[in-house]
Amino acid sequence: MINKIEVNWKGQMLFESVAPEGSVMIDADEKVGGQGKGLRPKAMMLTALAGCTAMDVASLLKKMRAEVDDFKVEVEANLTDEHPKYYDKVKVTYHFFGSDFKKDKIEKSVNLSVERYCGVMEMFRKFSEVTTEIKYIEQ
């Protein structure tokens, strides 16, 4: 399947990205000539990773009837110092909020995403050392 997007220049370092499902502004930090009016491209890579695995988990938890009150996925990544700068180490933390967690099913959901379904994570593994952690927050 072919996916297609384009980014259109809006002056200085500001761009509008147009994809079939919506548009988003992209801008650089003020320190490097941007105006801070949009997302940074590299951070979007991390958003793509968190979003991809989070969707898998939402879908799998529902299928396995292991729903939680709430959850979030946090990504922390180390950007190298020299050009071209890339993420060499990435940590993905899954935070589950609720009570009486079905931990076996929750862990199975996360593992299925990490090992089988999440294409963005598969791409990240080609350039980065990816680690994952699950946290439960009783409430």
Add this chain to the structure above:
Amino acid sequence: MINKIEVNWKGQMLFESVAPEGSVMIDADEKVGGQGKGLRPKAMMLTALAGCTAMDVASLLKKMRAEVDDFKVEVEANLTDEHPKYYDKVKVTYHFFGSDFKKDKIEKSVNLSVERYCGVMEMFRKFSEVTTEIKYIEQ
């Protein structure tokens, strides 16, 4: 440098991504249980790629005094069929609009981004075959 983002669940397949410079909604296609209310994670990878190299080019064209009337960067990528689905072939096309193009400087700008500065492209090369093309549109 550590970069950090998180995505927060908003029910079904909808998530809000929170980064220091702004937030963006992420959602799945209606065919896979989403409501189409946000960007798709995989397409965000392509947006990150286009945005990263486009910013380099905007900055380099200015430095080299080779400004153009307008430009856009288009990314077309082939997503594999089997899980985990990833982009195995990516084509990046730079469209420059204007007249009396300083083509040597424009090409140098693109090449500097592709070969040296664009960290997102460096990451893509680890899992994908990346090709680039420059198009000039006289107006």
